[in-house]
Amino acid sequence: MLLGVGIIRGMHERARVRNSLRIGALFFVIIAGAVALSYSAQSPAQTAPATAASQQAAPQAPPAATPPSSTAATSQTIPPAPPRAGLNIVVLDPAHGGTDPGARGTGGMRESEIVLDFSAQVKRALEAQGFQVLQTRQGDEDPSFDDRSALANAQTGAVFVSLHIASTGLPGTVRVYIYSDLAATADEGGLIPWGRAQAPFEGLSRKMGDLVQGLLAQRFKGSPIVAQTAAVRQLRTTAAPAIAVEVSSVVVEDRAALDQMAPGVADAIATGVAEFRPSYVVPAATGATP
Amino acid sequence: MTARWIRWLVGVLCVAVLVGAIYFPILRRHLERTAKLQQQSAEQARRELTQPITVKPGEPRVMAKLFWASGNGDGSLASAAVELPLSSDPALRAKQVLDTLLAGPVDTDLRTLPPDAVLLAFYLLPDGTGVADFSEALATETPSGIQSEQMAVDSITRTLEADVPKVERLKILIHGQEVETLAGHLDLTGTFLVDTKAALVAPPAAPPATPGSTPKPMAPALDKPVPAPAPPQKPGTGR
Numbered sequence: 001m002l003l004g005v006g007i008i009r010g011m012h013e014r015a016r017v018r019n020s021l022r023i024g025a026l027f028f029v030i031i032a033g034a035v036a037l038s039y040s041a042q043s044p045a046q047t048a049p050a051t052a053a054s055q056q057a058a059p060q061a062p063p064a065a066t067p068p069s070s071t072a073a074t075s076q077t078i079p080p081a082p083p084r085a086g087l088n089i090v091v092l093d094p095a096h097g098g099t100d101p102g103a104r105g106t107g108g109m110r111e112s113e114i115v116l117d118f119s120a121q122v123k124r125a126l127e128a129q130g131f132q133v134l135q136t137r138q139g140d141e142d143p144s145f146d147d148r149s150a151l152a153n154a155q156t157g158a159v160f161v162s163l164h165i166a167s168t169g170l171p172g173t174v175r176v177y178i179y180s181d182l183a184a185t186a187d188e189g190g191l192i193p194w195g196r197a198q199a200p201f202e203g204l205s206r207k208m209g210d211l212v213q214g215l216l217a218q219r220f221k222g223s224p225i226v227a228q229t230a231a232v233r234q235l236r237t238t239a240a241p242a243i244a245v246e247v248s249s250v251v252v253e254d255r256a257a258l259d260q261m262a263p264g265v266a267d268a269i270a271t272g273v274a275e276f277r278p279s280y281v282v283p284a285a286t287g288a289t290p
Numbered sequence: 291m292t293a294r295w296i297r298w299l300v301g302v303l304c305v306a307v308l309v310g311a312i313y314f315p316i317l318r319r320h321l322e323r324t325a326k327l328q329q330q331s332a333e334q335a336r337r338e339l340t341q342p343i344t345v346k347p348g349e350p351r352v353m354a355k356l357f358w359a360s361g362n363g364d365g366s367l368a369s370a371a372v373e374l375p376l377s378s379d380p381a382l383r384a385k386q387v388l389d390t391l392l393a394g395p396v397d398t399d400l401r402t403l404p405p406d407a408v409l410l411a412f413y414l415l416p417d418g419t420g421v422a423d424f425s426e427a428l429a430t431e432t433p434s435g436i437q438s439e440q441m442a443v444d445s446i447t448r449t450l451e452a453d454v455p456k457v458e459r460l461k462i463l464i465h466g467q468e469v470e471t472l473a474g475h476l477d478l479t480g481t482f483l484v485d486t487k488a489a490l491v492a493p494p495a496a497p498p499a500t501p502g503s504t505p506k507p508m509a510p511a512l513d514k515p516v517p518a519p520a521p522p523q524k525p526g527t528g529r
Contacts, residue, residue: 095475102474103434111434145470164475167433168441170363177436181483195479222364230440233470233477244475246436 087280089158090131090273091151093234094119095244098142103167105250111165112140114258118163118247121262125270134158146194149237153197157280159208160242161269162234169248171257174220174265176213176227177244178205179235197239204241207279212243212272219264241280245269349375355452356391357445359400365437367402367445369452370395380456384420385412387453391445402445404431410465418458419481420450429464432473439476451484458484 094115096102102111116139123133134155136148152160169175182199192200209227217223227243235242247265252258353371360368374390377383388409394401406427413421432442443462450457459481462472469478 100474164436166435166437168363168435168438169365173364175365175437228440230436230475231477231480231482232436232475233479234475236477244436248437249435 086157087277089155090126091134091158091160092119093136093148093162095162095164097137097140100142103165103250109250109255114165115163118262121266122269125266129270129274145234153239158240160238160240162244164246166246166249170222171248171252172220173223173248174216175246176209177230177232178209178227180229194237197237198235201241208241208276209243211275212269215268215272219268349377351375354387357448358395359402361400365441380454381412381414384450384454387449391449402442406431419461420457421461423463423466426465434473436475439472443482447482447484
């Protein structure tokens with residue numbers, strides 16, 4: 001310290017001022033750096049609850065006419081709706097995929113793989129009935145629930161069929177599910193909330209589901225004769241007649257037992273949708289409704 | 291740069307190092323104390339939520355109706371009558387019957403809920419909405435599938451309807467959070483309607499197992515013979 005004082009006293013006045021400024025600036029930088037370090041080290045713990053709160057507060061049900069932003073990439077690939085009205089398009093939804101294998105059974109069976117194979121046969125059967133078929137996924141990927149619904153919601157005169165394999169249930173039976181008890185609401189502009197897009201279609205879904213379930217019951221003994229109701233998440237945001245078809249189950253010892261069911265399931269779905277076609281009157285509502 | 295400047299620079303750097311050497315251990319201790327405090331808070335909240343229910347000696351024993359799998363393998367449920375000491379407080383009563391439901395029946399093949407699942411808390415809102423907060427095991431260990439997930443929720447709603455009439459709707463949370471689906475299919479973003487009629491027409495099922503010390507199931511009062519359990523199946527796992 002004494003040495004420093006001696007040096008400063010010997011300096012020229014101008015140089016002394018300049019050097020003092022430089023030293024002050026250096027200290028300022030060091031202190032500012034220490035404060036910044038301290039703040040950055042504490043900030044994760046302090047901001048985590050705020051982040052969680054903001055996620056919880058995020059809107060979950062955008063209007064059907066404006067799907068969530070995550071669907072933007074998908075909607076670019078959605079084929080344009082055909083000009084003619086009435087049932088012409090079937091959107092097939094092989095459930096799960098990607099990192100979500102769905103139900104897993106003996107021998108490494110994965111629901112996501114089986115339903116993809118099923119969907120190929122269902123697609124052929126539907127095309128034989130004259131339908132245009134779109135699939136929510138072609139390979140081992142996992143679109144979000146909203147992305148899958150968006151594919152159907154972008155069409156005019158489409159129906160939606162989601163394919164599943166159960167974890168439980170009587171092997172060799174097939175069940176059709178529809179969503180129910182959604183209150184039909186629309187905003188001032190007549191748009192259906194995205195989260196309740198299925199509401200106006202529950203009656204049509206019931207009719208299509210009963211037709212397909214009846215045909216499945218003829219082919220697979222032990223299956224119900226009418227469609228069941230369940231709050232299947234995938235169906236809720238779909239603005240079209242929509243059903244989920246679940247085949248029982250992955251508990252079979254050999255996957256061949258499931259593969260043998262595929263032609264019957266495909267035929268029942270295609271025939272049921274074809275029988276449903278005359279009764280599908282496209283609603284004249286705006287927004288997500290076709 | 292002159293030697294004098296170098297000396298100044300070295301001096302300043304030494305001071306900076308000295309400040310850092312003093313400050314950073316303090317900062318580290320502060321961070322560790324903050325992290326520990328947060329961990330304790332979370333643990334304290336969990337303990338408060340999972341405190342076991344104490345049955346008061348004066349609480350009357352009533353015949354509760356619990357819904358487990360019917361054993362037909364078709365997703366249907368059957369009821370079993372169990373004598374339990376139930377509280378008159380609806381929220382506490384709901385937790386008591388759901389704890390018994392989670393404990394499962396004697397025949398474990400008739401379970402509808404994962405054995406590791408725990409009801410953390412049950413709240414009853416003034417509008418009749420019951421909020422059941424389950425542990426993560428309910429979501430991770432319920433077999434993935436529409437039928438299996440629907441059966442799990444049906445067993446809860448029908449049991450509540452039969453034993454806690456004030457519950458009109460049910461909201462299911464997983465570890466305090468709203469989740470999109472139960473195990474990949476069933477929608478948990480809304481509430482489930484509790485169905486009175488369905489609870490009244492269900493046939494009885496097998497007697498329950500003794501679910502720990504708190505709820506004490508007695509010999510079941512069955513209206514019909516206990517249905518034969520379904521052949522053992524290996525439910526799939528995962529989502």
